[in-house]
Amino acid sequence: MSNLFGGKYNIVNGLNNEFKVCYNEERTFANTDWQVTNPLLKSLPIFMLQLSMVILFTRTFIIVLTPIRQPRFVSEILAGIVLGPSALGIIGWVSSNINPFEGALLLETMGNLGVTFYMFLVGLEMDLTPVRKMGKTACSVAIAGIVLPACGGAGLYYLVLQKEQENQRRPLEGGLFWAIALTVTSFPDLARMLSSLKLMYTDLGKTALTSAVLTDLSSWILLVAVVSAVNGRGKLYTVIPTMLFLVVSWFLMRPFILWAVKRIALRNESSMESRYNEKQVCYILSGVLLCGFFTEICGVHSMFGAFMFGLMIPSGELGTMIMDKIEEYVVGILLPPVFLITGLRTNFAHMAVEHTSHLVIIVILVASSVKVVSTLLVCLYLKCPIRDSLALGVLMNTKGVLAIIVLNEGRNVKGFDQQTFSWMVLSILIMTGLVGPIVSFTHKSTRYTKKYYRRNLERSKVEAELRVLACVHSSKNVSGLINLLHISNATRKYPITVFAVHLVELTGRASAMLIFHDKTRTTDVIGNEINPISRGKAEAEQIVSAFESFHNNNHAVYVRPLTAVSSYASMHEDVSNFALDKGVTVILLPFHKQANAHGGWTDENLQHKQVTDNLLANAPCSIGILVDRGLTPPYLPLGSQHDRKRKCRIAMLFLQGPDYREALAYAWRMAGTSGVMLTVVRFIPAKDVVEFAESDAGDGGGDDDDDDDEIFAAMFEKEKELLLDDDYINEFRFRTMHNQSISYIEKQVNSGDQIVSIIRSTYNDFDLYIVGRGHGMQSPLTVGLSDWSNCPELGLIGETLGAADFLPSGSVLVMQQSAPLPSAPKKIVSSARKKGLFKTSGQPSAVPFVNHRKADDYY
Known part of the structure; x- marks a missing residue:
């Protein structure tokens, strides 16, 4: 044991890796028996300085370490270590003034x-x-x-x-x-x-x-x-x-x-x-x-x-x-x-x-x-x-x-x-x-979620169970989504499981949470009971009641209402992960605009649009955006004629690509609902349009092999999509040829304006229009429509149908498949070129098992 003197401290070294520190504390007394100087006046300023420094370093570490997913606890520990003898504490001024x-x-x-x-x-x-x-x-x-x-x-x-x-x-x-x-x-x-x-x-x-x-x-x-x-x-x-x-x-x-x-x-x-x-x-x-x-x-x-x-x-x-x-x-x-x-x-x-x-x-x-x-x-x-x-x-x-x-x-x-x-x-x-x-x-990681990005309706059986994640921002979105689920053909043998999610902005909490609702109590994800009134969610009770009433009226539908409390910037991650975990096939979203009394649209909340855009870019399954104009299910009586059932007329407008196949898959399922009449209209480019598009693609060539590979990769991708479209259409026509409630029509058109004209003149009286978003699709039929696109989340055709001055009535459902198909590798494209799978004479390659009928050819 030894004694050391360090300034005002007397340090006594002992055994077992310990020491004692003694110091003299100066106190000032007046002539009376009472102490004049408050002892806290020495300790309190030191404590306030220590607290300020540790909070400052903690916030600094939080800013630096958050991008690499480090929790707050790590930043707090590092802040204490930095102020201790491992770092700044070895400095004399810090040890004597901040950590005495x-x-x-x-x-x-x-x-x-x-x-x-x-x-x-x-x-x-x-x-x-x-x-x-x-x-x-x-x-x-x-x-x-x-x-x-x-x-x-x-x-x-x-x-x-x-x-x-x-x-x-x-x-x-x-x-x-x-x-x-x-x-x-x-x-x-x-x-x-x-x-x-x-x-x-x-x-x-x-x-x-x-x-x-x-x-x-x-x-x-x-x-x-x-x-x-x-x-x-x-x-x-x-x-x-x-x-x-x-x-x-x-x-x-x-x-x-x-x-x-x-x-x-x-x-x-x-x-x-x-x-x-x-x-x-x-x-x-x-x-x-x-x-x-x-x-x-x-x-x-x-x-x-x-x-x-x-x-x-x-x-x-x-x-x-x-x-x-x-x-x-x-x-x-x-x-x-x-x-x-x-x-x-x-x-x-x-x-x-x-x-x-x-x-x-x-x-x-x-x-x-x-x-x-x-x-x-x-x-x-x-x-x-x-x-x-x-x-x-x-x-x-x-x-x-x-x-x-x-x-x-x-x-x-x-x-x-x-x-x-x-x-x-x-x-x-x-x-x-x-x-x-x-x-x-x-x-x-992308490697983990990659295999799940193919969950969609196209690859699901029409009679299989449908798992839907229906997202609502407010009670205004409920009726349209419920009516859409009414016509989604739920039966006891092939039921529909609906996860009805009320999306609520995160306020007043440090972390997001998921709240499940049932008839007896409301609980969060780990079972903690929560009173919805405490969070100002009287609207949540109304939403839950609406979906429970939907379940009571249709026992082939299993409904699980819940509330997702998260920030709008990361809300899509909560929805995507929940859909991934529950094996959801399609996510239904309301359009972020609401119809007003004058026939126009009102921006309800641009943050809702942000959630929709993020889901379209990251969702692990198909997405459906509903533009609701008073969609009504077919089982309701028409006026006072209770012996007649109202028909729900649905038009599915098909162009090309995976999004349109997904739209057809959903329409195909709806066609099994009693009282639903489905009309599928496929728009086919006329011969002049095909020749012009192929000659325009051929003019973009050059001497560079990489440019040629890119051109042939695009052609390969286009040919593959055409084959998939034709195969799926043929399967649909073959399996529904005896169904009197389904009609199929093909229209040859030369431009997007002609498509718009045909819809406006011939197909303007349907209750619901189902189209694909067509994200990433390049078609000569949509040339000109993209010049005035203001709502890319609806796609070109969907935005046209959703315009208030185009169709005064008729709801629109825009579908997007889970993820785009991967591009063809260059070595596959080169091999395809050597085998002559791409024709260079300007004529399209033959499509097997397809016989395009003339316009207005019904079966």
């Missing part, structure tokens, strides 16, 4: 207060319902994520213990803190990670969240027991007061709180704003401090009482109101001191002091990977896909504030010294930092 020893007391006090309220929010956000309904996979993952990492943490502790010098003795309880630190899966951070990756409502996300609930609950119970035993110096009876408090809280306080909350809600049920006010929120926040005080008396940290109190508050409007009011303050103001304390205790420069570098690497690698490996092995044993198993293992390795709390508690009982504490902090950074990039690569 005398500021540690207030910093830790505020950090403990922040941890207390944060754990209350964790308990408030956590719901134990999924634990009771946990599946085999989630339960197995949770158990493996508890047992194996705990054994790994304890094993690492004793491995380090054996490698240390004999005079460095540590308590055996330190191994328990190592075990708990590796066991923890941060439920709040995992939920935000899944939300940012748009995976929260997938099967993977729900399994991860359910497992995290059980893992966090088990880790919390273990931490309570260990802290009580350590504070009681190993005497087990010291745990009894804590256990008694938990029993009284759950079986006496919780029923009373539920009764009080329910009574307040019933008393203010008529209120449209909120059934709870500021007074109830203040009472609950006071209860947090009171429960924390009781657990401190019992010998454990106040955070345990706060967490228990949060679990007792019922989820719903009250919980949401509390979260909205204090979450940002707790996370943004009260919690940063915890990360600064962690950074001050971390020193990466001295990680290998008194330890070999091999031991350091082994501990960090094992600590970072033991939970991933255990989860991966269990998932593979259950025959889960390797991709999902790896992603689930990485997700279960998500750490958060609770892991930091465990490390600091272990540091307080000397289970960690500065070196091993730094090892674990680095391991936690590695664990959490890899979650976003790995899961993003396995479940968000």
